[in-house]
Amino acid sequence: MSAAAAYARLAAGDAARRREFDVARRRAVLARLAEEIRAREGEIMAALAADLAKPEVEVRISEIIPVLSEIRHSARHLKRWARPRRVWPTLAMLGTRGTIRPEPKGTVLIIAPWNYPFCLALGPLVSAIAAGNAAVIKPSELAPATSALIASLVAAALPEDLVTVVEGGVETSTELLAQPFDHIFFTGSPAVGRVVMAAAAKTLASVTLELGGKSPVILGDGADVQKAARMLAWGKFQNAGQTCIAPDHVYVPRAMEPALTAALRAEIARMYGGAPKESPSYARLIGARHFARLKGMLDEALAGGATLIAGGAAEEGARYLAPTVLTSLPGETALMREEIFGPVLPVIAYDDLEAVLRGIEAGEKPLALYLFARDRALIARVTASTTSGALGVNVTLAHFLHLNLPFGGIGNSGLGAAHGRWGFAAFSHEKPILENRFAVLDPLMPPYTKLSARIARMVQKLVG
Template sequence: METIARENVQQAIDETFAAQRIQAKYNRLSSVKERKILLEKLQNWIKNNHSDIQRAIHADFKKPYAEIDLSEIFVVTSEIKHALKNLDHWVKPKKVPTPIPMLGTKSYVQYEPKGTSLIIAPWNYPFNLALGPLVSAIAAGCTAIIKPSEMTPHTSALLRRLVEETFDKSQVAVFEGEVEVAQVLLSKPFDHIFFTGSPAVGKIIMKAAAEHLSSITLELGGKSPAVIDNKADIKDAAEKIVWGKFVNCGQTCIAPDYILVHQAIKDEFLKELVQQIKKMYDPSKKGIEKSKDYARIVNSKHLKRMKNLLADAELKGAVKYFGGHVEEEENFFEPTVLTGLTEEMEVMQEEIFGPILPVISFADLEEAINYINLKPKPLALYVFSKDSENINKVFKETSSGGAVANDCVLHFLQNELPFGGVNNSGIGKAHGHFGFLAFSNEKSVLKQRVGLTASKPLYPPYGFAGKKIIDSLLKWF
C-alpha cells in the first residue's frame, strides 16, 4: 500500500509540474492586471475564511487567536496589499544611464518571471511562511507548488483547501506529506526554490537545487542575540524582549536567542524580565499554564528537545532563574530564564527555538561584540540603548541578516525592508519588492542603432586609429 501511495504521489507531482511548466510560458506574457486578479482572489479567500484559519492554526499548537491574527493573517494580507499597491511600478522596465563609450545605445532592466517555483514552508508560522512567498511568486508571474509542514496537519489541510478553491493547479498547487514528498519535489528542475527552515536542512535544499542549478532563497535562523548596554531603559527592554522571545512559545526564527546584558544592570534586568513575564502571561496569578495568551510547543518531539536542552544546561551548572515548569500532556513549557551559562552547554551551541532564554553579562561593549562575532552570523540582532553611538558601533562591527534598535522582531513586518539572513542564517531576501525580485529574472536589455556605431571603429584589424581609441578608453574611462 505504501508503494502504491508513493507512486500516486510521484505521478501527481509529475503531472502538476508538467502543467506548471506549460503555464509558466504563458505567465511570461501575463499582465499586471492578471496577476492582481490572482492576488485579490487570495485576499478574498483569507477574508472570507478568517475563522477557519484561526481554528486550524489553533488546533495545531494552541496558538492564541489574537496572535494568529497578528503574526499569521495580518502579515499575509499586508503583503498582498503592498504588492497590489506597488506591482505596476515594480514590473516597469528600469532605464539605466548610458556611459560615454556606449553612446548611441539605450539600456534598461526588464523583469521577467523566473518560471516554476517551489515553496517549502516550516511549521512554526505555517500560514504566514507558506503564503508570504506565494504572494511574491504570483506578483513576479511565477507558478508555485507549496509543500507545507507535516508537523502542522490542520494548517496544511487548510492551505490545500485554500489553493484548490482559489487557483487552477497549473498556477498554484499544494502537496502535503513528509520528507518523501519533499524529496520527490526537490528532484524536479524548478526555476526557483524558496525554503524556510533550519540551516541543517537548508544545506540539503541547496545541494538539491545545485543538481538543476535552480536559484534559491533560504530563510534560515541561528542564534540571534540581544545586547542591552548600561544606558538602556531596563523596563522597556525587558518588556519588548519578553514579547519578542515568548510570542509563539519562542518558536520564532528571529526571536532573541540569548541576552548579552551589561553587568552593572544584570540583576535589575533579570528582576524586570520576570515581572514582565508574569504581567503578560500570568496577570491573574493562576499560573502561566492557565494562560490563553501563551502558545504551546508544536509536538512532543520538540517538547522533549526543550527538556533536554534545559537538563543539559542545569547538569553543567546553569541556574534556572525563572520557569522550567512542563506539562507534557499539553506540550506546555513555561517561559524559562537561565543564568550561569557556559559555552559547553548545548543551549549555547544550537538555536533554541523555544521558550528558554539564556542571560549572559558583559563588562564592556567590545566584549559583547567579540562574543557575537565568534558565532555564525545570525538572522537578527537587537540592541537596546539610549546611546546612538553604542547602537551604531554594534551594527557596524557585527554582521547579521537584519538589525533592530530598541525593539525585537518588528522588522519582519516592515514591507519596505528586505528580510533574510547572511551565510549560515540565509541566502537571498524576501518581502515586498525584494520578494518580487527573488522570483524575477532581472534581464539586461541593450538596444543598438543600425549603421554607424561607437563600437565599430574598434573592430579588427586594429589600425592606428583603433589603437588610439582603445588607449583613450583605458586612460579616461
C-alpha cells in the same frame, strides 16, 4: 498529485504565462487570494489552534496580517516594480539604449516551515505571483491542520494551472527537490537549507534561503530595563519561542542583571499570569520531539549549575514548557551552543562589551541582532562592529512586518531577501536589453588597424 506531476503541469504553461500574465491579471489573482483568506478566518484560527495552540491575536498579527499586508503592498506597487527601466549609457556605450525588464523566473517551489505555517507559505506565494510565476507550495507536515487548510484555500481561490499545493513528508520534499524548478524559496533550519541548496545546484535553480541561528540581544549601559524586559518577553515567548528571529540569549552589564531578571519575571507574570499553562495567550510546542529536545537542554543546564529565575515547568502530554529564564549558564551546554527555538531565555552578565562583540562576530552570522541602548555612539559602535541579517534597536521581531525593509539572513542564517520589492526581485529575472542606435563600434572590429588601436586607446583614457 505526485510532486513530479505537479511540477510538469505548471511548467507546461510557462511560455504562455510569460506572455499573458500581465500586471492586471496578477493583481486580480492576489485580490482573490485576499478575499478567500478573509472569508476563511475562522478556519485559519482553528487550524493554528490545533497545530500550535496559537492565540487568536497571535494568529492575526503573525499569520494573517502579514499575508494580507504583503498582498496590499504588492498590488499597490506592482505596476512600478514590473515596469521596464531605462538606464543611462556608460561612456563606452554611447549611442546605445539600455533597458532592464523584470520577467518571471518560471515555475517555483516554496517549502514552508511549521512554526508560522500559514504566513511563511502564503507570504512568499504573494511575491511569486506578483512577479508572474507559477508555484508549487509544500506546507510542513508537522502542522497538518494548517497544511490541509492551505491546500483547500489555494484550490478554492487560485487557478490550478498557477498554484498547486503538494502535501507530504520528507519523501515528498525530496521528490520535489529533484524537479528542475526555476527558483526555490525555503524557510527552515540551516542544516536543511544546505540540503536544499545542494539539490538546487543539480538543476542550477536559484534559491532564497530563510534560515535561523542564535539571535543575540545586548543591553548597553543605561538601557531602559523595563522597556527592554517587555520587548524581550514579547519577542521571546510569542509562539512559545518558536520564532526564527526570537531573542535567543541576552547579554546584560553585570550591575544591571538583577534589575533585568526581576523585570523579566514581572513581565512574564503580566503577560501570562501566575500559571502560563492556563493562559489563553500562550501557545504550545509543535510536538513531542521538540519538547524532548528543549526539556533535555534545560535539564542539562540546570544540572550544570544554571540558576532558574522563572518558569521551568514542563508537561510533555500538553506540549507545554513554561516561559523560562536562566542565569549563570555553563558555557558548554547545548543552550549556549545551539539555536534554542523555544521558550527558554539565557541571561548572561558581562563586564566587557568588546569581548561580547568579538564573540558574536566569531560565531555564525545571526538572522537578527537586538540592541537596547540610549547612547547613539553605542548604537553606532554595535552597528559597525557586527554582521547580522537585521539589527533591531530597542525593539524585537517587528522588522519582519516592515515591508519597506528587506527580510533575510547572511551566511548561516540565510541567502537572499524577501518581502515587498525584495520578494518581487527574488522571483524575477532582470533581463537586460541593449539596443544599438548609433554606437560607433565598427572601428573596433577586426581587422585591427592603426586607427583601431588609436580609438581603443582613446576609449581606455575616457573610461579609465
